[in-house]
Amino acid sequence: xxxxxxxxxxxxGLHARAFALWDELAAFxxxxxxxxxxxxxxxxxxxxxxxxxxWLGAVRMANAMPGDLLNGWRPRAVxxxxxxxxxxxxxxxxxxxxxxxxxGDLHMFEQVRHAGTFRTTLLHRIATPEFFESHFYxxxxxxxxxxxxxxxxxxxxxxxxxxxxLQRSDADKPLFDQGDIDQAAFALRGLAWxxxxxxxxxxxxxxxxxxxxxxxxxxxxxxxDKTEKAIADSLGLSKTTVHSYVRSVYGKFAVRSRAGLxxxxxxxxx
Numbered sequence: 001x002x003x004x005x006x007x008x009x010x011x012x013g014l015h016a017r018a019f020a021l022w023d024e025l026a027a028f029x030x031x032x033x034x035x036x037x038x039x040x041x042x043x044x045x046x047x048x049x050x051x052x053x054x055w056l057g058a059v060r061m062a063n064a065m066p067g068d069l070l071n072g073w074r075p076r077a078v079x080x081x082x083x084x085x086x087x088x089x090x091x092x093x094x095x096x097x098x099x100x101x102x103x104g105d106l107h108m109f110e111q112v113r114h115a116g117t118f119r120t121t122l123l124h125r126i127a128t129p130e131f132f133e134s135h136f137y138x139x140x141x142x143x144x145x146x147x148x149x150x151x152x153x154x155x156x157x158x159x160x161x162x163x164x165x166l167q168r169s170d171a172d173k174p175l176f177d178q179g180d181i182d183q184a185a186f187a188l189r190g191l192a193w194x195x196x197x198x199x200x201x202x203x204x205x206x207x208x209x210x211x212x213x214x215x216x217x218x219x220x221x222x223x224x225d226k227t228e229k230a231i232a233d234s235l236g237l238s239k240t241t242v243h244s245y246v247r248s249v250y251g252k253f254a255v256r257s258r259a260g261l262x263x264x265x266x267x268x269x270x
Contacts, residue, residue, distance in 0.1 A: 021187055037198060048176065052167045056077070058162075060158070069109055094139065116158060120185050146168070147170070147173070150176040150181040156199060203219075218242060218249060219249050
């Protein structure tokens with residue numbers, strides 16, 4: 001078989017996997033957004049040959065200070081595929097560094113300059129030699145054994161974007177190339193509906209404030225047919241506590257009922 005035919009067959013196989021992914025995500029119900037996200041991250045790792053991945057929901061704040069290198073953009077939610085609790089702590093350390101004057105994430109500064117466009121980035125292509133010697137790189141990459149990273153950013157609107165980061169931690173693996181990240185980008189291109197639901201499930205995009213962990217747990221249950229009593233039993237909470245969460249969720253989404261929430265998830269509101 002000719003080399004061109006081999007490449008063509010490989011691309012067709014990867015595209016077929018992306019098409020299957022779209023169907024698989026559509027089969028998750030609205031209350032299973034966390035499981036759907038983990039399935040997406042696992043498939044992106046499969047497509048790009050990554051060892052770990054995370055999703056980040058970024059929002060542009062209205063009260064950005066003059067001279068803000070991030071132009072008001074801040075992370076508001078994050079989910080790792082593997083070792084979530086450990087990685088989230090490292091992520092929090094990175095956010096602190098972004099806010100400090102000790103140097104920050106060259107990649108993030110580059111990303112905000114292109115906000116509003118669907119884009120891919122290979123860290124090793126935009127990083128300077130100085131970046132790999134920086135305190136930020138040491139804390140966020142080297143100490144965690146991450147050898148390379150690649151990114152796909154999906155804008156939802158002018159003030160809300162989804163970041164997908166793919167990571168390699170095997171020193172024997174080559175760095176990501178454009179073909180690797182293009183496979184992940186192809187899969188994400190067809191998932192605008194999923195990005196919206198993902199943001200909604202975290203209280204981003206159209207709610208007045210991000211949801212707390214407790215509110216998210218109750219929200220997922222509200223998207224089923226369970227009564228508030230059944231939700232309380234399921235979560236091990238009192239009915240009074242659940243009702244308080246329900247009122248808070250409705251308030252943040254500016255709806256009055258479950259029907260209003262359902263309309264948002266169906267794209268009929270907001």
